[in-house]
Every structure is written in structure tokens, then in C-alpha cells.
Amino acid sequence: MDRDHVLRSAAALLTRKSTATMDEVAKAAGISRATLHRHFAGRDALVRALEALGIAECEAALDRARPEEGAAADAVRRLVREIQPAAGLLAFLYGESQLWEGDRQNDGWQRLDGRIAALFQRGQQGGEFRIDLTPAWLTEALYGLTASCAWASLDGRVAARDFPTMVAELLLGGALRREEP
Amino acid sequence: MDRDHVLRSAAALLTRKSTATMDEVAKAAGISRATLHRHFAGRDALVRALEALGIAECEAALDRARPEEGAAADAVRRLVREIQPAAGLLAFLYGESQLWEGDRQNDGWQRLDGRIAALFQRGQQGGEFRIDLTPAWLTEALYGLTASCAWASLDGRVAARDFPTMVAELLLGGALRREEP
DNA sequence: CCAGTGTGAGACAAAATTGTCTCACCTGGG
């Protein structure tokens, strides 16, 4: 059992039950609590490792989405599609306020925020996106909608296969019907 | 110190730090832990009471927003405006997965979901809202954006005074720039 | 004044979780 498998199992479990104990995490990964402690010094270390994994997956998704390329709207659609596999983990981290309280928060988030905000800003400067919503808020909304859709999918309130459409189309187009051009 | 004041203090604290202990909650309300226990049998009872408060505030906001009246888009704007004072509490409850796991979840959420979804459905049937996003997803997105904006406001990433505009305009219009009519 | 009520402070035990340790096992490479 390698460390990566343990992390994935923990992410899957904690997405559903964020208060799971170390014992439950170990059982979910199919290992004993002792071995779990050999991989991660404690619960805090585990959460930090999940945070690093989440950041890495987001950055990889961002790389694959090629945010500098083509129409900004299409880049957002690509980003949402690429980020879907990490949505559950992201939703867990988003709700883990522990990560945002301390003074030492991972620089990765700031780097991610910057890259995503830059994409929205590019869309605004190109006249594609409206300018009355700040890039920071659009970035926040992307996280929020992603987490919402991940949770709603878990409960079966929305279909998982519609994830990319749901998130991207709402974020880009909103609820209002658009006049035919 | 009445029960309502205790609940409001607890909501304000738990919004910022969802893992606060009963002792911290008591201190935040300016009472002792003993008195806190006299009001609420335990932490679970406190969270349930906050849940009931959140549901009540949402229903009151929905009533004030008059969702059956006028254009659906304007009704959504009114709803977002009325819901803002409860956004912090809502964000806390939204992240409290404990409430969604058990078999006995408060019927109030279902009732709320129904009323909000009905508003979106009305907008769809009136040709105002697009029909490729389900009312259930739009409802979920309303919750998600509300919680996101509440958290982002706490951290100062977005301005609290822009809350109604941020949430409502993104939800209704999306990020794309609209052609002038 | 006095009884009743509510409160704060703190002690205390119970429960849950965590962190650490030991020991037996087993498995693969030399």
C-alpha cells in the first residue's frame, strides 16, 4: 500500500464525512492505524498532505486547461472539465476552516488564485466577460460552485455526468435566458 | 441573557471557527459553560437549534422576498438581499456535514428547497430563465454562492457591501458580457 | 428582611480521540 493510495482513500472518505477519525481513515485505506501513523505523523499532517495533493491536482488541471489559449470562456469550460476529478477533494478542503485560520497557510492557494483570476481578467480585458464582477469574486465563485456541485452529486441531487455543464454554464452564462443572436 | 442572544453569538463565532468548543461558545456569548448547558443540552442540541434558526431566517427572508411576485429575476434579487444577514449562519450550516449524514434531517430544508426551486421553475416557465439548468441545481448554486460570498467577505477577499450584487448578478447573468439590447 | 431563582466558578468523572509503544507475523532478498 503506497502513500498515494492512502491519500486517495482518505480524500474519498473525508469528502463524505469530514469528521472521520484516524481509525476510520485507516480502515478505509485498508491499513492499520499504526501504519497510517507511519505515513503521516498525525491528523494535522494528513490534512496538510491532502491540501498539498489538492493544490497539485488543481495546478495540473489548470496546466491541462491551457488558460492562456483561445477564448477565455472556452478556457473556463476546459478548466471546469479538468477540475472535476478533484472536485470532491476540493470540497473537503474548502470546508476545512482549519486551513485558513492559522498564520501559515499554503502559498499554493495564492498561486492558484492568481492564475485563475488572471484568466478571468483576460476575459474581461478582451471584452468577453463583464467587468462589474471582480476576478477575485469570479475565482471564489468557481471554487464555491465546484464544491456545491460535488456535494450535490454525492447526495444525488444533481447528476455527476452533468458536472462540467452545470458549473461552467452557470458560471459563464447565469440563469437568465439569452436572446438569440 | 436570553436564548436568542446566545444563539446569535454562537452563530457568529461558529461561522468563523466551526470547531469552537462549548467553552469558547459560552465565552463568546458572555455566559458560563454551565449556563450554556442549561439552555442547550449539548453540542448537538446547540447545532440543531442553530439549524432551526437558520431555516427560520431563510423562510422569513423568502417570505419578505415575495417570490411569487413580479419578474422571477427581480424576485431572486430580493431573495439574495433578504438572505444576506443570515449568510454567515447559512455558510456554517452548509459546511456542517453532520446535519446531512443522519437519517433524521430537518424537514425545513426540503421545504425551503421546494420553495426556492419553485421560484426558478416559475422563471423557466415564464421564458425568463434558461431551461438547461435544473431548478434543483440553481437552488444548490444559490446556497453555494451565498456561502462562498459569506466566507470570502469574512476574509476580506470581497467587500461585504457588494454581497447582493455579487451573488445575484453572477447567479442570474453569469460572467459573460451581454450584448446591449 | 427573606425566600426563590438564576448565574458563575470550579471540581469531577466519563468519553472520545490521539499519539506512542511493544510484539508477533510474514514476506522477500540474499
Place this chain on the structure above:
DNA sequence: CCCAGGTGAGACAATTTTGTCTCACACTGG
């Protein structure tokens, strides 16, 4: 075969949080 390393199971203490209790004190209405 033999051994070194990793693993599972479980014991154990430490810590944290919770729930309960007692007791003294302040306040209030009669």
C-alpha cells in the same frame, strides 16, 4: 535457510472535550 524491513493488532497513557454536579453569590419581588 535466515534476516531485515514493513505490517497488523492491541495495549497504554495523554490530551481534549464533554456532561454533571456542587456551592456560593447576586438579584428580585413580596
